[in-house]
Amino acid sequence: MTFKMRLFSVPSLLISSIVLGLVAVLLYDPSLVYARFFDYIGMPAYQEAPISKPKPDLEKITVCDEQYPEWRKAYTIGGIDIQASDACNPDNPYEVAAFVRGTNNVIMPVLMRTQLADDAVVKTNDIDGDGDPDDIVIRVEVAELNGRSPDGKELIPGYEIAPGITPGAWVFAPKSRGMATVNRLDLTANHLLRLPSAPIRVEEGDNVTLILENTHYFPHTIHLHGVDHSYEYDGVPQTNEKLTMPGGQQVYKIKPRHAGTMHYHCHVQVQVHYMMGLQGLFIVEENKPNNWVQTFNVGAGKVRKPSQGVLETYAQEYDLHYQAIDTSLNNLIQTSNDPRQLAKRMNRIYDITDGTDDYFLLNGRSFPYTLRESLITVEPNQHTKLRVLNGSPEILALHTHGHKATITAYDGVDVNPLAQITRDVYSVSPAQRIDLDLYTKDNGVNSYGEGVWLMHDHSERAITTDGIAPGGNISQIVYRNYLNKNAMATTQGEDLSAYFNPEYYQGKLATWSAADPFGFFDDVAGAKISSYKEVLLIIVLGVLFALIVLLFVRLFAGVYTFFMKRDNKQ
Amino acid sequence: MIKRSGLLLIALLSLATASQASMRMGDWGMVMNENSQQLPQGCDSIASEQSITVKAGREYAKAFPGTIFGYDQHTFSFPRCTRVTVNFINEDQIRHQFMIHGLPTYLHPQGMFHMELYGEGEVQGTFITPNTEETYLAHCDVAQHMEKGMKAQVKVGGGNGDLPSIPGVSGQLNKDRYPLDLGVQNMLLISLLFLLGFAGCLFLYRRNKK
Numbered sequence A: 001m002t003f004k005m006r007l008f009s010v011p012s013l014l015i016s017s018i019v020l021g022l023v024a025v026l027l028y029d030p031s032l033v034y035a036r037f038f039d040y041i042g043m044p045a046y047q048e049a050p051i052s053k054p055k056p057d058l059e060k061i062t063v064c065d066e067q068y069p070e071w072r073k074a075y076t077i078g079g080i081d082i083q084a085s086d087a088c089n090p091d092n093p094y095e096v097a098a099f100v101r102g103t104n105n106v107i108m109p110v111l112m113r114t115q116l117a118d119d120a121v122v123k124t125n126d127i128d129g130d131g132d133p134d135d136i137v138i139r140v141e142v143a144e145l146n147g148r149s150p151d152g153k154e155l156i157p158g159y160e161i162a163p164g165i166t167p168g169a170w171v172f173a174p175k176s177r178g179m180a181t182v183n184r185l186d187l188t189a190n191h192l193l194r195l196p197s198a199p200i201r202v203e204e205g206d207n208v209t210l211i212l213e214n215t216h217y218f219p220h221t222i223h224l225h226g227v228d229h230s231y232e233y234d235g236v237p238q239t240n241e242k243l244t245m246p247g248g249q250q251v252y253k254i255k256p257r258h259a260g261t262m263h264y265h266c267h268v269q270v271q272v273h274y275m276m277g278l279q280g281l282f283i284v285e286e287n288k289p290n291n292w293v294q295t296f297n298v299g300a301g302k303v304r305k306p307s308q309g310v311l312e313t314y315a316q317e318y319d320l321h322y323q324a325i326d327t328s329l330n331n332l333i334q335t336s337n338d339p340r341q342l343a344k345r346m347n348r349i350y351d352i353t354d355g356t357d358d359y360f361l362l363n364g365r366s367f368p369y370t371l372r373e374s375l376i377t378v379e380p381n382q383h384t385k386l387r388v389l390n391g392s393p394e395i396l397a398l399h400t401h402g403h404k405a406t407i408t409a410y411d412g413v414d415v416n417p418l419a420q421i422t423r424d425v426y427s428v429s430p431a432q433r434i435d436l437d438l439y440t441k442d443n444g445v446n447s448y449g450e451g452v453w454l455m456h457d458h459s460e461r462a463i464t465t466d467g468i469a470p471g472g473n474i475s476q477i478v479y480r481n482y483l484n485k486n487a488m489a490t491t492q493g494e495d496l497s498a499y500f501n502p503e504y505y506q507g508k509l510a511t512w513s514a515a516d517p518f519g520f521f522d523d524v525a526g527a528k529i530s531s532y533k534e535v536l537l538i539i540v541l542g543v544l545f546a547l548i549v550l551l552f553v554r555l556f557a558g559v560y561t562f563f564m565k566r567d568n569k570q
Numbered sequence B: 001m002i003k004r005s006g007l008l009l010i011a012l013l014s015l016a017t018a019s020q021a022s023m024r025m026g027d028w029g030m031v032m033n034e035n036s037q038q039l040p041q042g043c044d045s046i047a048s049e050q051s052i053t054v055k056a057g058r059e060y061a062k063a064f065p066g067t068i069f070g071y072d073q074h075t076f077s078f079p080r081c082t083r084v085t086v087n088f089i090n091e092d093q094i095r096h097q098f099m100i101h102g103l104p105t106y107l108h109p110q111g112m113f114h115m116e117l118y119g120e121g122e123v124q125g126t127f128i129t130p131n132t133e134e135t136y137l138a139h140c141d142v143a144q145h146m147e148k149g150m151k152a153q154v155k156v157g158g159g160n161g162d163l164p165s166i167p168g169v170s171g172q173l174n175k176d177r178y179p180l181d182l183g184v185q186n187m188l189l190i191s192l193l194f195l196l197g198f199a200g201c202l203f204l205y206r207r208n209k210k
């Protein structure tokens, strides 16, 4: 009995704990105790590193999720020649026809193939008798994407910029009709409601009436950045106009005297509203005879009915709208359904000076979804006009692999042809626009030849999606010889389908998993018990834990008896 | 996801050609899938006629803090087999809709009766209530209008309960959180209630001990 008592006395427990602790460390890694330990006892036995995790069973996702491949061919609708498009998901040609003719001038079956309101684009009166209408009324609405619902967790109307990525956003959209979502069960936004705000095109000298119909729950305006307009229509609450409240309208009347690539955006709480997505291209086309311009280019990208002025020099034309998203601003709209709380969080609590951009978009999507809509497809010896808008808060350093294009205009003003610069990185300041002449002549300067060439912002954060690459605003310049029947480029590089899995951008897939048959760079599986030393180590740890528990019990009992004795004395 | 966005287009197309589906459309807006003639299954005849006026606009959001748009009324009740003429009035300068969902699909393609005004104005449309006890969703589906208050319910034959987040009627399923009012009155009330619970518990404990 007495022997046992002594064995479990406080000092003996303490000493055994320390000794066992030392044994545990020696079993785990003796060099922690003494660096040259193995010099004396010989080299440690070989122990295999943990195996790789099995490669994940990924759902095979179709790279091109085509819906209407027939829309890719060239069309003539209502006398309007609509160019072919190579995109996986091309623009609806009937919608293009309605934008070109005006929703008031197309027949019912054409309008029914769109989701546009009858008064979205109203074109009348050929005042100068040059074969195209000159009184143009354009109605835009403000739509929220990936907003909150009081009825459930699903975002409404839903819009993915990349696999599984759904930041909140606001956009200017052509006036539509019907439901904002696909139907009552599928809460995905209808195709008119998307990023970026739709590029708008008018003709120089047109009487343009732009009507903002504020369908959104916050006040907004339209500022016609760079477009010739009078002070009365500047869209600035601090100088010329009142806020356009929810349910209200604002009319902007312009007759632009100068053609070029311009910009439009909301001028209310610009640090918030601009970054939420209320920013778009506004293009004034040169006045030419029979110049029916495509008033909206939904989703930007290829202009399927370029203006007469553009067609004089170029075979085709693309609108390229770059923007960035800071989720700590954009996702605020998903935190409450109460606009009063949102107004406070967005305007007074969110601080853009502490903001960092997470997502980088080209025409409303990040890689790999850019491949479905924003490939620039070219033929050799062709001039392609690119209109580039930088809607992000940082400088865009746009790089075209394999090509040096020529900057023909800055901010809608032509560069003197003698002073035009040809380069491969185009620096575009925030809100700035440049016009590029992408000339595919294989001469070692303008082009290095046919192929599939990457095109991306060379500020490296912008090729990532919240830090994971390849993502961001990466797209491709593709020579049509390299296009396959799935409207994608056939490359010699790696299979891109892994990037269409949401898990990739959640950081759950090893970077080179799909491209690494050896499994050299797969994720490592957890370490398993594999040697007698490890077996011993775990047992020793168990004993050690028991000793420590006993130690605490003894100490507590000691303190308790001490106080009991003192109480009894009193 | 994009794949399905085409479905609506197809649906609209088929509506345009389907003989039973009616469609009126103009620069004022549209009325789609009206039914003033065809009897719902189980109805021997039109039991009664009713007409209602639904006003839509930001004006009607005032009564419900945290909403921006609304209807002048958020619950509509009708007997079964009743021909209802809806007089829909839009008081805003933007688009609004009054859209009823879940109706019999043999009467209304996609189960939807849809009235839409592109701006200020007024339009009439008709539907016949089915022979059921059911509560139907009525709303405006312009992006975020339902979420921000333009949501109503249509109860036929007494209905089968309430839908969630109907202004003035039912609460949210995905609830908004608000910070506490730290004013004297509210804090006093909170303290009193807290004390009541605390003291009550102690009192019961002591009584039990004795």
Ligand SMILES: [Cu+2]
Pocket (backbone or CB within 6 Å): A219, A220, A221, A266, A267, A268, A273, A278
């Ligand atoms: Cu705004």
Ligand SMILES: [Cu+2]
Pocket (backbone or CB within 6 Å): B069, B095, B096, B097, B140, B141, B142, B145, B150
């Ligand atoms: Cu509405």
